[in-house]
Amino acid sequence: MEHFNTFPDRKGTRSVKWDKVQELYGSDNVQPLWVADMDLEIASPIKKALHERVDHGIFGYTFTDEALNKVVIDWVKNHHNFDVASNDIVYSPGVLETIHMTILTQTDELDKILIQTPVYHPFQHMIKRHNRTLVTSPLINTEGHYTMDFNDLEVQFKTGVKMMILCSPHNPIGRVWTKKELQRVLELAKQYHVLIVSDEIHADLVYSGHKHTPMASLDSVASHPIITLMSPTKTFNLAGLQISYAIIPDKKIRTQIKNAFVRFGMTMLNPLGITALEAAYTQGEDWLSQLIDLLTTNKTLVETTLEPYDSVTVTQAEGTYLLWLDFNHLGMSHDDLKTWMEKEVGLGLNSGIAFGENGSGFMRMNIASPTTYITEALDKLTKALDNKA
Template structure:
């Protein structure tokens, strides 16, 4: 069993989560539970592989190779029952850069790109940055669960959407899409000739009985127009090492995307990121199993803590370590809700409105920390509610 109860001091390490607390929330005494990284040490096999590489002492230009391709192929088969050709893999410093490059190469200014709100906020920013038209297909929230509005999705596709920027598993609502849902999306994308850019960075963080199915793994006539983006960084807490990959069956798409990576000088990976990816996928299984157990325990704690609270509803996640809190019964404006969390509860969460208008009245809570730390945070929220 891994030790997930020790709490490394992250202050002063240039940690975005910890060293930006005052800038983000206005005070140093805020407990950060926002940005999506973990307050947990990485798996020992990854740490040992990194130390061994560091002791080598030379960090020149580093290649990806057939051995690394094979490690990824084996991981996708083992985790997601997806057998891919090595030629389909391209490497990138991150999922976000891959999406940027795909938007640049596969769409033109003014083209419509669709997202399913409330959704990971950089999606909106990327679309607007490249002067594409943002189209939203709001998810349906009913009885504590989110589903896709397929009637609205088809209507939007009919209006000339060029690409779907898809989040699977979904951040922040925690849905793990079913095969039926994914098949419907593929059918509509085929019918209206829509490119699918699928962010699957949370693919390995799924709770039974849910099972992540890569949308690109399903049989479809449009399979070659699916770009599936993965990374070990969310799964194994490696975001600072900047390493990811995409699976792109279509050679023309791969070539065009790789060309623009090279154009902007982004055609080499972080040496230690490569080492970490390989070690994680080859020897991280036990750590990941223990992590999933911890996250389930932490979710249960959050659920139980808010069980008797009539002002905040906890949306049960099927995947990710992010909890979507429905705070609308507090009857506060979004500004006052954020102020309550910051100034009354002294807890720093993600503002739900940044995920789209459908996030108004919601907040996002990160539970990828030792259980005692999560308990401290949710207890602060309950205590603040009891004072008001």
């Protein structure tokens, strides 16, 4: 697999994942498997395109155009059977930045915004920081398989929820929502006039046997407003280049969000981000195919290695490179679990409770690394579990 057998040295690059280990865990001996970027070198065609752009030597004011829009349109159509109009595309530095602008323009202070926990933790922080009312609809966990609680979702919508932030595919539980599930969410949203903001940044990272369906591609969308958020950054390990796009068919909403970016002075993208997007979406297919193979290998390795242990359950991931591990059978408090994982096991995972109260006893593990690195982590974990038996 291209570039996937060699572990890159990321220390000294101001890497959040690697250069903050001491600060976050109080020790340099903790093996980080947390923040959602990859310990994998980017695809050669992207690297080549970036080199050529850097060699040009000038990084002046940059704009997006119809040619770039076509690259996005073709990718989304070919990979997700989703027809996108060029005028509907709004670029931004990141998905979260677009969610911020959406909250500011489409809701008022104290308005209710719903998320389905456990879910990507910045959602709840953004809602609170903008003085909106956080509403949660917990997902149902049935022996390691999560589903939406549609009865509760309707109950919450009835209270006057203004916006729902949907995570699809879902981080951290790894669900790839089925078309039937998404149809039901849409039906309820239309009935109760709830704006759907669909974070689909993990759309391309789906395992065999599953298929991502963009919420806005559903036949029953009709005139109901949906904002779709996508990016090549998770797919191709480009997060630091800050490039994403929103698909917003509703002209009024699209104009309001674009104007908000102007008000905050966010009107231009990083030229290297533009270069990377174009190269990724036109020349990155082979690399992505190899990546899915690697992630499948690593996911299977984690599942088979931990299967004999009753004290930990691996939630069956259908997408993303993040695994949701249930340690509740260890009988520890969440604080004790976190301390044990860092101090005794020597692994730096994401604390599950950060994703919602129903994440207590869970940890999120990033498997986007060479298999040897995942094997090293599993050796530490199984040794520690054996010692507790």
